[in-house]
Amino acid sequence: MSVTLKEIAKKAQVSISTVSRVINNDTNKPASKETQDKVWKIVRELGYVPNQNARNLIKGQESIIENTNTRAIGCIFTSTKDTYNDPFFSQIARGIQDEVSKRGYILGYSFSSCDMSFSSLYNNLTSNPVDGAVILGRFSEDVLNFLKQNIKNIVYTGVNYVDAGFDEVICDGYKGAMAAVEYLISLNHREIGFIGSTKELENVVNEHRYEGYLDTMNKQEIPVKKEYIQDVELSTADGFTGMDNMIKRLGKDKLPTAIFCANDLVAIGAMKALHKNNIKVPEDISIIGLDDIELSEYVTPGLTTIKVPKVELGKFAVKMLIDKIENGHTLPVRVNVPFTIIERESCRAIN
Template identity: 25%
Template sequence: MLWEDVSVLDPSTQRPAVGIRDVAALARVSPTTVSNVLSGNRRVSAATRERVHWAIDQLGYRPNLSARNLRVRRAGLIAVAVPEIGVPYFAELIGHVVQAARERDYTVLIDQTEGRLEAERFVLSGMNPGMVDGILFSPLGIERVEYENRRDSTPLVLLGERISGGGVDHVAIDNVAAAADATRYLIERGGRRIAAIGHQEREGGGTAPQRTRGYRQALDAAGMSYDPGLVVPTSKYHRRDGALAMAALLDRGTRPDAVFCYSDLVALGAIHTLRERGLRVPEDVAVIGIDDIDEGRYSTPTLTTITPDKVAIARTALELLFDRIADGSREPRQIVVPHSLTVRRSA
């Protein structure tokens, strides 16, 4: 689609603003080529692209996004709704979403649901339909029936948590495989009493039950028995939750030799308690998390973790969302993004 200008005046000079044809003339290309460079939707040679950007800089041209969005009946906005903005994993993921969306000239609105059902229902209802062109959504409490009864048509892509059986686009790592990989690594390094911190029971499934399943699969594959006394639930995935769960485990006389934590923040909290109790990490108790947040690279000890490809999650989710915006009738897709094991000092 050709990027179009409207006749406006530059407020500083009251003269007609620089337009796409001015850029084309200076760059010695067609207006269509300039439009293609701006939108990125067709292949343009590097030399031509560089010449167009030079002309844009020389003339101080600014695309009229409002005019374009009105023409195609789009807001130029997408929303990202997550449980907690302050959780480093979500903060880092949102950063990647913002960067990728900016490349398509979209602005990102951010909403925090705190996992409250009424807030998640508001997201599912389209967040004031017409305000945004699409939504990336990481839910906690929504069940399949909620999605099946959804009347709003705002394009939606799920991140992480999956609505079991719901016909909706979804992007995540394989949580079962990720948990199994973490547990298997602890077994391979000699762990025999491996605790798991972070289990949660949720209607319709969710991330925590999948990670518990992966933990159990790795134990079974190694011929090790599952001990429910080594699985400690948490209500959330904060440092405090990990610290309290680790304290509860030690207080009942159970000292593991390794701990698989369902998030890096939980792992950092668990390490804090272990050190307070005079236990060495990893010599006495090895600890591994999931998320590979930046803080884990600088903790003491540095944190061994499962690393999801957050850049791929953000970009894949946006690709699905823009595909859904372009064609709302296509079949939903479920995309699994790679993860890897990052070994550091804690294990």
């Protein structure tokens, strides 16, 4: 049985018109932030799917999840607000755009949902209806449920498994992290640190790169030292701050001999902090990243990293999404694309 605005209004203890204004982001007579949060919480709890525009809400016409055959595909960045500036995601987006055009579809929208209210997110989804969307980046359970309610066909792509009931195209960040740490161990490093995100995100997308680091250290019976771990966002600035904090806390003589950084932006920031403190890479400390963004080849020293085929992730995601749209496969499918180790100059063997 479908949920009505009246039921939402009753549970939220507000009027039906207030619910309608919240869902449609009516700026002429906006509800308070507290009321908006309450209404959207109930919308998600009850599984209500809003209709395509404000006039249709009370009439109960067709919801956007059923509005297909547009030959348009959306792209939603659900990671940090700096996703657009992250070369990892921009390369995936390039692959998406190339494949969308090749297949005779159009890119209906491309936006970041980070820090976006549910009313704004809904308006972004409804302003340009699409047949399906590619999701990039980590997301909370609330965002996951909202997207599933409002988009019929979804494919996720990235380096973390999501196991959210829809198709995934993955370059396994867990195994990539294991390969990075094993590479450092092969160079005789035993004091190995980690800089990157260590937190789970509301039990929806776990940070598998950190898990890969921990599991490899434990498998090789190498002690994991908490003082060698820095929990930071995956950006150059946070990589710099994390490394700088470690240096200030431990001093130059008590640093690990090698560090695995969760992505190349973090690694480049960490290398900048080491340079600032007159610590040489790789003579004093080895650094390895994960991504192989273009900049990694041009920093000094060149960054050793795990290469993720970013453009291919985007292309495979579109191929899988269009197959779902046109052929209607129902079982969630996961495609794994391989990674490779790119050896440059930021790591060295020790005795």
